[in-house]
Amino acid sequence: MGTIIKGGVEGIQIMPPLMTKKLFSKFVDLGEYFAKNETFSKEIQAKLGRPFRMSILRRFLFRLISKTGLTNFYWNSNLKRNNAYSKRFDKPFEL
Secondary structure (H helix, E strand, C coil): CCCCCCCCCHHHHHCCHHHHHHHHHHHHHHHHHHHHHCCCCHHHHHHHHCCCCCCHHHHHHHHHHHCCCHHHHHHHHHHHHCCCHHHCCCCCCCC
């Protein structure tokens, strides 16, 4: 049957429920559909496959916030927890 993967959602574990409600609702809908029909819903699959697009205002705010370093907070905390922060700019697969 395959697998459905939603890329680009690594940060949902630190987001408040208000920000993840719609996404989780789609996952629940997909699971319910699968339980009833033993196949994936093409409609829900298409909704989950759509890329997230930021409005011009959100892009501006994101650029502004990124200058403070807050946009890297999640990744940097994981790197520090795994003693890999000093290697964050390594490029092991670069030729």
